[in-house]
Amino acid sequence: MIATLRALALVCATAFRVSKKETIAAFTETVGQILRGLNPLFFGLFASGVVHHDPTQLIIAVAGLACSTGITGALQVIGVNARIKQQTYVAFEFSRQTSLLMATIETLDHHEDPELQDKLQTFRTWSGSVGQALNAVLNLIHTVAWSGTTVVVALTADWRLLILAALGVPRLLLIARTARWDKIAEEKGSPYRRLTDRLVDLTRDPDAGAEARVFGLRRVMMQRIRDSARAAQQPDLVRNSKHALLDLCNGIFYFGGAIAIIGWMISDAIDGSVSVAVLTIAITSIGSLQQVSSNLVANIKWLGEASRSAVRFVWLRDYAAGVHHRYTGELQPPARLATGLRLEGVSYRYNGAEHDSVHRIDLDLPAGSVVALVGENGAGKSTLVKLLTGMYQPTEGRILVDGVDLAEIDLTAWRERASAAFQDHADLEFAALHAVGLGEVGRVDDEGEVRRALHDGAASDVLTALPDGLATQLGPSWPAGVDLSGGQWQRLAIARGMMRQKPLLLALDEPTSALDAATEHALFDRYAVAARSAGGRGGVTLLVTHRFSTVAAADIVLVLAGGRIVEQGTHDQLMAAGGAYAELYEIQARGYR
Numbered sequence: 327m328i329a330t331l332r333a334l335a336l337v338c339a340t341a342f343r344v345s346k347k348e349t350i351a352a353f354t355e356t357v358g359q360i361l362r363g364l365n366p367l368f369f370g371l372f373a374s375g376v377v378h379h380d381p382t383q384l385i386i387a388v389a390g391l392a393c394s395t396g397i398t399g400a401l402q403v404i405g406v407n408a409r410i411k412q413q414t415y416v417a418f419e420f421s422r423q424t425s426l427l428m429a430t431i432e433t434l435d436h437h438e439d440p441e442l443q444d445k446l447q448t449f450r451t452w453s454g455s456v457g458q459a460l461n462a463v464l465n466l467i468h469t470v471a472w473s474g475t476t477v478v479v480a481l482t483a484d485w486r487l488l489i490l491a492a493l494g495v496p497r498l499l500l501i502a503r504t505a506r507w508d509k510i511a512e513e514k515g516s517p518y519r520r521l522t523d524r525l526v527d528l529t530r531d532p533d534a535g536a537e538a539r540v541f542g543l544r545r546v547m548m549q550r551i552r553d554s555a556r557a558a559q560q561p562d563l564v565r566n567s568k569h570a571l572l573d574l575c576n577g578i579f580y581f582g583g584a585i586a587i588i589g590w591m592i593s594d595a596i597d598g599s600v601s602v603a604v605l606t607i608a609i610t611s612i613g614s615l616q617q618v619s620s621n622l623v624a625n626i627k628w629l630g631e632a633s634r635s636a637v638r639f640v641w642l643r644d645y646a647a648g649v650h651h652r653y654t655g656e657l658q659p660p661a662r663l664a665t666g667l668r669l670e671g672v673s674y675r676y677n678g679a680e681h682d683s684v685h686r687i688d689l690d691l692p693a694g695s696v697v698a699l700v701g702e703n704g705a706g707k708s709t710l711v712k713l714l715t716g717m718y719q720p721t722e723g724r725i726l727v728d729g730v731d732l733a734e735i736d737l738t739a740w741r742e743r744a745s746a747a748f749q750d751h752a753d754l755e756f757a758a759l760h761a762v763g764l765g766e767v768g769r770v771d772d773e774g775e776v777r778r779a780l781h782d783g784a785a786s787d788v789l790t791a792l793p794d795g796l797a798t799q800l801g802p803s804w805p806a807g808v809d810l811s812g813g814q815w816q817r818l819a820i821a822r823g824m825m826r827q828k829p830l831l832l833a834l835d836e837p838t839s840a841l842d843a844a845t846e847h848a849l850f851d852r853y854a855v856a857a858r859s860a861g862g863r864g865g866v867t868l869l870v871t872h873r874f875s876t877v878a879a880a881d882i883v884l885v886l887a888g889g890r891i892v893e894q895g896t897h898d899q900l901m902a903a904g905g906a907y908a909e910l911y912e913i914q915a916r917g918y919r
């Protein structure tokens with residue numbers, strides 16, 4: 327309850343902040359709702375005027391009805407327009423804040439936790455209703471204002487109408503239970519909605535599309551999409567049936583009671599103990615009193631949906647803040663590395679995994695060194711790179727930067743002093759200038775720097791092949807957009823990694839996997855030379871590959887297997903030692919001869 331109130335208060339405060347005028351205007355509608363509730367009174371007066379031939383009553387009744395209808399209508403137009411505008415502003419503000427939160431969560435582990443992903447999916451599916459939360463609050467206020475007036479007007483006519491109003495109470499009492507049904511339905515369908523979205527994305531993805539065609543997967547994919555979509559809808563269908571049954575029972579109960587009470591009042595009217603005016607008020611109140619409970623139920627339900635979304639938004643905000651608080655480091659990284667990076671007993675275990683992917687690694691990466699990290703698939707190379715770039719925090723041990731624990735260093739500042747190119751790079755479908763320049767946001771438009779980065783990343787020939795040079799739009803799905811081969815995209819990603827000058831850590835995590843071994847070898851040699859010629863910058867260059875034959879130029883070669891460093895030394899030392907490196911090097915080299 328406190329969480330709901332806190333979330334709603336946040337929505338109301340945000341609405342007021344982003345749309346003051348509209349929020350105030352929306353409240354004027356409440357006055358109209360109170361006037362609307364007086365209508366049965368005017369109808370009663372009208373009936374009494376007709377029966378008693380009293381022109382004063384007739385004039386007051388008609389004037390009252392005209393005023394209430396006219397003013398209610400005018401205030402409704404003002405209020406509805408204000409609400410539409412306000413809802414747009416509020417929805418935009420929350421979607422802006424949500425995107426910002428999702429994009430700025432410091433680490434990557436939330437991308438890999440299924441439970442978190444399901445929660446995010448539920449949030450994404452219902453996030454639109456956060457923008458409607460204030461609208462729902464307003465509607466509830468209007469409904470309460472109108473309902474209060476309606477009940478008071480009915481009561482002034484005859485006490486039995488209170489029984490009629492009370493017939494709606496059982497349905498109101500069941501609201502907590504039906505809200506639980508709604509919440510369960512929203513959450514139960516999320517894993518299947520996520521699966522459906524993923525499958526639909528696959529059908530749109532050109533690479534997956536090629537495989538689907540080769541393997542004839544169309545029918546299988548369609549079947550899976552159908553099954554998961556059905557499973558996603560199932561909880562909604564069950565919930566809707568329960569609601570329908572409850573509404574039916576409630577309707578029968580209410581109208582049964584209403585018929586009995588009105589019958590009783592008609593018999594009294596025939597006896598003359600109930601006036602025509604009171605009977606008219608009672609009859610015109612049947613529908614209104616039924617609407618009191620059904621409107622309250624509908625609005626509370628709507629408010630419930632909106633507040634659940636608001637609570638989820640607060641959860642996401644708290645989650646992001648929680649991640650942020652785990653990274654409380656405030657120290658600035660050094661301007662240049664003096665001694666280098668050191669790993670002390672570093673382990674990392676993924677959420678839900680049974681074993682460490684990186685296990686108790688002790689390692690020195692001296693300042694200015696070029697380090698090659700080799701190992702077979704699944705050895706733990708990428709995990710180590712992500713630990714060094716601060717994407718994950720070690721589950722055990724620590725990483726030292728010139729003797730200072732990375733956990734004590736401001737993570738954003740550390741990332742700003744690192745650079746990287748990954749095997750799973752992003753294909754940034756912008757103008758080529760920006761696709762590379764975004765490697766250093768402050769220099770994104772600096773053509774000279776972008777050309778330098780392309781040169782350092784050995785990607786200048788990619789630029790030569792582009793029809794409009796750096797102005798070329800990349801990505802075939804855009805007007806005049808040019809598609810690149812996998813290797814060309816990779817080389818642009820490497821160039822992007824070269825935009826940042828003098829990084830303390832340059833991590834190249836298999837960025838050349840789409841290139842042939844000879845080209846990769848040449849590129850690595852070039853990076854090694856470039857890293858050394860940068861002289862005293864002191865940064866560590868980390869090259870990751872599973873091709874043993876391409877890293878001979880590195881100062882240190884680390885061989886990783888099963889999450890542990892099994893050998894380390896220079897290429898010559900490792901070859902002389904005749905261990906795993908020498909053996910695998912020979913096997914791979916034979917393959918290329």
Ligand SMILES: Nc1ncnc2c1ncn2[C@@H]1O[C@H](COP(=O)(O)OP(=O)(O)OP(=O)(O)O)[C@@H](O)[C@H]1O
Nearest residue numbers: 438676679683702703704705706707708709710872
């Ligand atoms: N998100 C994840 N969740 C759980 N386990 C993971 C995750 N990512 C990687 N792993 C596991 O961690 C281990 C190391 O994976 P990692 O990606 O670091 O290896 P790698 O040496 O980079 O492999 P490759 O050469 O294939 O890229 C593997 O056993 C892998 O299954």
